[in-house]
Amino acid sequence: MFLGFTLEAKDESMPLEKISFIDSLESLKIVNEFLAPYGLSVFKIVIILALYLFIYFIRKVLFDVIESYISKIKSLNKYAKDILRSIRKLLEVMFIVINIELTLYVYNDFSTLNNYGIYFNMLYAFLITFIVYTTVNTIANIKLKEISVDDKKIKNEVINVSIKLINVLIWIIGALVVLHLAGVKLTAVVSGLGIGALAVALASKDSLANFFGTLSILFTDVFSQGDWIEVDGNQGTVVEIGLRVTKLRTFDNALIAIPNAVLANKDVKNWNKRSLGRRIKMHVGVKYDSKREDLQKAISEIYNMLDKHPGIATVNTKYSYEQSNRKTRAIVSIDDEEGIKKTLLVYLDEFGSSSINILIYCFSKSVKWQEWLEVKQDVMFKIMEILEKNSLEFAFPSLSVYHENGLDLPSTK
Numbered sequence: 190m191f192l193g194f195t196l197e198a199k200d201e202s203m204p205l206e207k208i209s210f211i212d213s214l215e216s217l218k219i220v221n222e223f224l225a226p227y228g229l230s231v232f233k234i235v236i237i238l239a240l241y242l243f244i245y246f247i248r249k250v251l252f253d254v255i256e257s258y259i260s261k262i263k264s265l266n267k268y269a270k271d272i273l274r275s276i277r278k279l280l281e282v283m284f285i286v287i288n289i290e291l292t293l294y295v296y297n298d299f300s301t302l303n304n305y306g307i308y309f310n311m312l313y314a315f316l317i318t319f320i321v322y323t324t325v326n327t328i329a330n331i332k333l334k335e336i337s338v339d340d341k342k343i344k345n346e347v348i349n350v351s352i353k354l355i356n357v358l359i360w361i362i363g364a365l366v367v368l369h370l371a372g373v374k375l376t377a378v379v380s381g382l383g384i385g386a387l388a389v390a391l392a393s394k395d396s397l398a399n400f401f402g403t404l405s406i407l408f409t410d411v412f413s414q415g416d417w418i419e420v421d422g423n424q425g426t427v428v429e430i431g432l433r434v435t436k437l438r439t440f441d442n443a444l445i446a447i448p449n450a451v452l453a454n455k456d457v458k459n460w461n462k463r464s465l466g467r468r469i470k471m472h473v474g475v476k477y478d479s480k481r482e483d484l485q486k487a488i489s490e491i492y493n494m495l496d497k498h499p500g501i502a503t504v505n506t507k508y509s510y511e512q513s514n515r516k517t518r519a520i521v522s523i524d525d526e527e528g529i530k531k532t533l534l535v536y537l538d539e540f541g542s543s544s545i546n547i548l549i550y551c552f553s554k555s556v557k558w559q560e561w562l563e564v565k566q567d568v569m570f571k572i573m574e575i576l577e578k579n580s581l582e583f584a585f586p587s588l589s590v591y592h593e594n595g596l597d598l599p600s601t602k
Contacts, residue, residue, distance in 0.1 A: 229296070233295050233296065237292050237295050237296075240291050240292070240295070241288060244284055244287060244288055247284075271327050272324050272327050272328070275324070276320050276323050279319055279323065282316060283313070283320075286312055290305075290309050293305065307370060311367050315363065318360065318362070318363030318367075321359055321363075322363075325352070325355060325356070325359065326356070329352045350403060350407060350430070350431075353432055399432070399433040400433070400449075401450070401453075402448070402449030402452060402453035402454075403430065403432055403449045405453040406435070412427055413427065413461075414428070414429065414430060415427060416462075417459075417460040417461050418457055418458060418460065418461075419457070419458040420447065420455050420456070420458070423437060423439065423445050424437075424439065425437035425445065430449075433449060434449060435447050461556075462528050464508065464529050464556070465527075465530065465531070465552075466529060466552035466554070467553045467556045467557075467561045468530070468550075468552055469501075469550075469552065469561075469564070470549070471549050471569075472547065472549075473549060473572060473583070474545065474547075474584040474585075475544060475545050475547070475581045475582060476544065476545075476582050476584045477543075477544070477584070479545060483579045483580055484545070484579075486579050487579040488535055488536070488537060491535050494568075494571050495533055495535065495549075496533060498567075500553055500554055500560075500563075500564035500568075501552070501564065502530065502553065502554045503533050504531050506531055508527075531552065532550065532551065533550075533552075534548065534549075535547070535548070535551075536548050542586075543584055543585070544584030545584070
């Protein structure tokens, strides 16, 4: 039997080998005649199947070869597995396209596909560009994870913006290659870029202003991703510094996009530029009938309580910071540059309209909001305890009316 046809000897005098060979040829002719209207033959089908098996084998082996090759490159050694994982599907698509092109090549009697070859080349250029783009972004994401939070030598925002610029450059080069393969004359395109660039620059001056605003933000180091900032009446956490806008997540969970050109020319208050010390400021008012000795004693005890409080920063609080060459060291203190506050003040401040006011001015060691609230609450409870111990009462707005006997009030008629 050959290809579903039973071979039987018609002439007993002929050898069996000759009968089988002749019948096999006859069977092939029958199959080829059946496939001929479709432009196929047994030989073509065998070649096509062989190509599919060969490319399938190459696809399986290629990943190991690429991984071993990448592993030999020191700069890419630790990225090999992640790179292969990210481009695996793209390479599989590439092999599928190669399979389709070779199948059409065999189907077309082993001649070049003049009509479709250009489209295949453009598709290959697009896939290669996509592979380069994916590889670059995979390496960038790994690099971002490797940069520790405390490492300020390279800002994450600089890497993000650089990667976006590189991505734009990759796609521009890829588009030029695709246009070249499509038969477009790149000399005409490049020569037109000068006039086109001028027209685009005039039409998109706001976009250019935002781009230069991005560079200003990155190089002035006013704020970074994750910082709590306040600008132009808006405040929130910086989510992303992009090429055009900076995104803020407000505390009521809204998202605000501020153009970088606007942001670079506005006053920005950065609450995260504090290393040690978040301010606690309050006025404690006591009644006017309080005794002077009690007030003096209470003020002294409040100061001592704050000076010994584990959550309050004082002159004895030690804080270590990186020693580096600072340009501003000659004109400002290192504490001001680093954002370190240790001021502690407790004084009788003023005679108010309805109370004698004690000023309490200090800084918590922690700059985190919840921890600051906990320290502030504990301080307030301790102040209440000190006032009670010294027979002092909190004052509140009040109005006293005195009537003097014998005073003749003018009558009105």
